[in-house]
Amino acid sequence: MIASKNLLDGKSLAKKIRGEVKEEILDIKKSKGITPGLTVIIVGEDPASQAYVSKKEKAAKKLGINSKIFRLPETTSEDHLLKLIHRLNNEQTVDGILVQLPLPDHIDKEKVIDAISPEKDVDGFHTINAGKMFLNKDTLLPCTPYGVLKLLESEDVSLEGKHVVVVGASDIVGKPMAMLALNQMATITICHIATKDLAYHTRQADIIIVAVGKVNLITEEMVKDGAVVVDVGINRLEDRLVGDVDFENVSKKASLITPVPGGVGPMTIAMLMYNTLLAMKERRG
Numbered sequence: 001m002i003a004s005k006n007l008l009d010g011k012s013l014a015k016k017i018r019g020e021v022k023e024e025i026l027d028i029k030k031s032k033g034i035t036p037g038l039t040v041i042i043v044g045e046d047p048a049s050q051a052y053v054s055k056k057e058k059a060a061k062k063l064g065i066n067s068k069i070f071r072l073p074e075t076t077s078e079d080h081l082l083k084l085i086h087r088l089n090n091e092q093t094v095d096g097i098l099v100q101l102p103l104p105d106h107i108d109k110e111k112v113i114d115a116i117s118p119e120k121d122v123d124g125f126h127t128i129n130a131g132k133m134f135l136n137k138d139t140l141l142p143c144t145p146y147g148v149l150k151l152l153e154s155e156d157v158s159l160e161g162k163h164v165v166v167v168g169a170s171d172i173v174g175k176p177m178a179m180l181a182l183n184q185m186a187t188i189t190i191c192h193i194a195t196k197d198l199a200y201h202t203r204q205a206d207i208i209i210v211a212v213g214k215v216n217l218i219t220e221e222m223v224k225d226g227a228v229v230v231d232v233g234i235n236r237l238e239d240r241l242v243g244d245v246d247f248e249n250v251s252k253k254a255s256l257i258t259p260v261p262g263g264v265g266p267m268t269i270a271m272l273m274y275n276t277l278l279a280m281k282e283r284r285g
């Protein structure tokens, strides 16, 4: 782990959040005799996805959440998946349903996500939940962007009036991230694959949030002095894991910066645990 005074330490904050969730689960178990249930479905053998699912299973177990993992083969049909989701939607003890992404190409991701009951959609990806987030209504929020907000909040970084530049416009990170920042009264810019002169935009940013998956996409010259830099990228090199930011050089300019690993990644899992508890409380608390 890199030691630096300006580090946004997701690993520590995630531990704290998991501890709070664990306490609340214990209390609810004692007072109401109910336990949250999380079901994760993974299709295919992608090693990174398998590792993420194992992390989710381990975290859930530690917090006293009943977890069940469906590990389905790559050849699983869309129809089979939809039927499984339908069955889980109707199971009283299942509070959260999550389908690990990406899915194989022959399966329609949107159709699968929208088959999950919105109240059990602990990823916050369902069209109804995305719409509620867009309208700034209470709902289950996507774990990674929600984790980024919590990380910023933990260091008293207010987004109000700040220029937040989000690099990457994916449905699971970039777009919801920008919307959550807007809901916090930030001025937002979303940069994507067709953006001309990325550096022009990033240099204006008070806060840069990058989620692309490209090593060293954000370099020192692209960052204003004192900016806050949040790196959501995960790139596997032969010997180590890196983000999208040239950490060594950008960290000299940034007032706060997330490391990879140990920044946003652990927050994703912590917020999933938080959402599972929230889904249980909303439905049967």
Ligand SMILES: Nc1nc2c(c(=O)[nH]1)N[C@@H](CN(C=O)c1ccc(C(=O)N[C@@H](CCC(=O)O)C(=O)O)cc1)CN2
Pocket (backbone or CB within 6 Å): 051, 052, 055, 098, 099, 100, 101, 102, 123, 143, 144, 172, 234, 241, 260, 261, 262, 263, 264, 265, 266, 268, 269
């Ligand atoms: N249904 C979903 N699919 C995917 C999501 C998601 O939120 N919901 N996000 C990503 C993967 N992901 C969770 O599923 C995830 C990514 C990274 C981490 C994490 O803890 N990263 C560590 C490094 C771990 C490692 O060594 O590989 C870190 O950054 O410190 C957790 C979860 C795509 N799919």
